[in-house]
Amino acid sequence: MTHAADLSGIALYAGICALVFVESGVLVAFWLPGDTVLFAAGLAAARPGSHVAWWGLALLGTLAAAAGNALGYAVGARLGRPLLERRYGGRLARAEELMERYGAAAVVVARFVPWARTFVPHLAGATRLAPGRFAAATVLGAITGVFALVALGAAAAHVPGLRHAAAGLAVTVAVLSLLGPVVAGLLRRRRRPQDASGGGTSGPHEQPLR
Numbered sequence: 001m002t003h004a005a006d007l008s009g010i011a012l013y014a015g016i017c018a019l020v021f022v023e024s025g026v027l028v029a030f031w032l033p034g035d036t037v038l039f040a041a042g043l044a045a046a047r048p049g050s051h052v053a054w055w056g057l058a059l060l061g062t063l064a065a066a067a068g069n070a071l072g073y074a075v076g077a078r079l080g081r082p083l084l085e086r087r088y089g090g091r092l093a094r095a096e097e098l099m100e101r102y103g104a105a106a107v108v109v110a111r112f113v114p115w116a117r118t119f120v121p122h123l124a125g126a127t128r129l130a131p132g133r134f135a136a137a138t139v140l141g142a143i144t145g146v147f148a149l150v151a152l153g154a155a156a157a158h159v160p161g162l163r164h165a166a167a168g169l170a171v172t173v174a175v176l177s178l179l180g181p182v183v184a185g186l187l188r189r190r191r192r193p194q195d196a197s198g199g200g201t202s203g204p205h206e207q208p209l210r
Helices: 002-025 034-045 054-079 081-110 116-126 131-156 162-201
Strands: none
Touching: 002 034, 002 054, 002 116, 034 054, 034 131, 054 081, 054 116, 054 131, 081 116, 081 131, 116 131
């Protein structure tokens, strides 16, 4: 029925916008596979019979990414760097390397790096990057990293053979992206007891760390 199709279309719009916004602005969502989902959404939207316009999906996703970045910037400015470092020291240090290397352009570059697109806006706020520079980089990054990905998925939907291969690849990468943090967490938990028990194997001249 048309009503059911309309509802499914609205759900897709809302789901994509929510995912992109949360991934861009909420630190605990850094593991979300946003780029893969955007490509798959463009692929689905461009198929015959779809009740979703790929360009509308791309436009709303772009706005959601910009809004998520703005939230991340505001949260980073409010919390400050010390609190962010205590909770996410390792990834924040890697985000800082990007900013030291590219400056404000790191906000654009981060849009193509899964974990970085979450942490760089927060770091930009914590280090008080000029709001105007941050806004310009955010808009450029959202257009190139969100709109372009949806458009690429839509283009792939019209290529015979590539359409089915791309759909399978998108699903596979999305599943691996979701399972990756879980597997990494399990490996870290298994490693901790070994590290703790291995403390007594140090040589007689080594001093314990304090």
